[in-house]
Amino acid sequence: MNVIEKDAAAIEVTTGNDVKNVLIVGVGGQGVIMVSKVLALICQDQGHNVKQSEVHGMAKRGGTVFSHVRFGEKVWSPTIPKGKADILLAMEWAEGLRWLNHLKKKTGTLIADTQHIVPPFACLDRTRGASSGYTTQLPGDILENLHDGYALDATGIATEIGNFRVSNTVLLGTLSAILDFPVEIWRKVISEMVPPATIDLNLKAFDAGRSWVEESRKVGKAPEAKPEKKAKKQAPAPKVDSKPVDKDFELVLTPEWCKGCDICVKVCPERCLILNAEHKVELSKPDACTGCRICEWLCPDFAIDVVKDATKTNQTSASA
Amino acid sequence: MDSSNSADSFNIRDYLRLEMFPHFLCPGCGHGIAMRALLWAVYELDIDKDKIAIVSGIGCSGRIGAYVDANTFHTTHGRPLAYATGLALARPDLHVIVITGDGDSLAIGGNHLIHACRRNLNMTCMMLNNEVYGMTGGQASPTTSETRYTTTSQSGSIEPVFDACALASAAGASFVGREVTVHTPNLKDLLRDALDHNGFSFVEVLSDCTEVFGRKNNLGESPEMILSQKSKMRPSSYGSANGNIVDEPFRPTTLPTGILTHKERAEYGDTYRAHVEKISGSVKNG
Known part of the structure; x- marks a missing residue:
């Protein structure tokens, strides 16, 4: 006891x-x-x-x-x-x-x-x-x-x-x-x-x-x-969580425009960006990126673009 | 807002003179972020690039015009508003956007600013406030905070600061707003409302200067400077506009952000054209 x-x-x-x-x-x-x-x-x-x-x-x-x-x-x-x-x-x-x-x-x-x-x-x-x-x-x-x-x-x-x-x-x-x-x-x-x-x-x-x-x-x-x-x-049955879907976006970097100010590295919530040896932006953990666009918005040099893949977005919304 | 003009389909490269990139601004300069917000607002309003006229003065802010693929006009120090007044009167079909800096608009062109506000001519003035004359070597400007070190205030600035939004509002601008660069979507919304407004709209953007100001004042690297903007602002939705100063005692040094003044006043271009018509009519009749 x-x-x-x-x-x-x-x-x-x-x-x-x-x-x-x-x-x-x-x-x-x-x-x-x-x-x-x-x-x-x-x-x-x-x-x-x-x-x-x-x-x-x-x-x-x-x-x-x-x-x-x-x-x-x-x-x-x-x-x-x-x-x-x-x-x-x-x-x-x-x-x-x-x-x-x-x-x-x-x-x-x-x-x-x-x-x-x-x-x-x-x-x-x-x-x-x-x-x-x-x-x-x-x-x-x-x-x-x-x-x-x-x-x-x-x-x-x-x-x-x-x-x-x-x-x-x-x-x-x-x-x-x-x-x-x-x-x-x-x-x-x-x-x-x-x-x-x-x-x-x-x-x-x-x-x-x-x-x-x-x-x-x-x-x-x-x-x-x-x-x-x-x-x-009873209330309607809750939706069962779906498996992670394919990413419907792509992080496009333009290292030639990057000046290595470090803003994107510090603001990324997933900590998936780094500055490489040449002090240019690099995606270190592609899987962790959620496409939240904060780095895109705060890059003063326009070196980061989050490009949405429209076909994939349509697919996921159609299947959901 | 047009549903096709969503954030997902906005590509800033459509609005840039790509051959001029990378731009000349220092690493971590907030002006680039403000430029993105401006172009994003233009995109959301679906304004034709040929219908935009960007008039800029001298300074780091003035260089933004050079990178935008639209009608751009790089003018003399402090006088972009004077040039823009003529342009807006002659071509009322254009969206006239004035990009100016704190020294450009408040010191050298201070007179032009108050009279542009007074006339209420339809244009948008985006003032990038980085508290310093960056391009010319870091001299103190009218918005340099007290105690800050610059090349012309070697022992710390002792001059009181201009509140640009209060000045514009008092001078008669019908739309006045302030936002920080770090809240880019909010800044975009504010600029969109300003562009949409019929009358003189004045938007102060709190930007940062890392190279000649932040470094001298030990304000950290650009990420720290950008993020510290959050503690400088106080959204106007907190209600200080209505006399509710509940948070003032706790954060007396913060600046209110958001739309600060929004009133309907007679637009000067309309008044001017009606007046011209009236006079020419009376001349013919007489």
């Missing part, structure tokens, strides 16, 4: 089974903290003992953010150990998968937005058509192996309502259908939390998220019908 398991066992002993664990994960800027605050306030209002803890700040906008909310008769530790979350609310698909091991294996519920936010680190290879490294696992495959799961295109729903930023409230609506709290208190707390100008929009989003669950439950009353219900409401 390792340390984490021991801790988990200890928590179980001290808290009993009456503590509910909700783990909220997402990408910085999506409103993870807002969702967890709303949930914590509602739990408090309902007379529960609540502990909420989060990691934010270091993530900045675009990084990973998570928040633990634990509520029950008496909560001791503020964090949820691995495999002990009753509900995992993921605002981004890959973040949901990353935290999946925190979910209770037999009774856990996953609520996930199927939208993709590809982090900058996944795009290290800037070659045209290169794989982004984003997960290729589809919602259908994941939900099949879970006790209960809901994958919805919350961002799409929010965009339809009027602003993609309220996707977190859509997910709150979904969460409200699973947790056993009265609707009025959800609506009241959301109205208090969001900026006054957006109250109507947020309540609309909340209703949309809540009715989405009710509708999907109506469709799938029988447990065996579950996969269909999910398949019906």
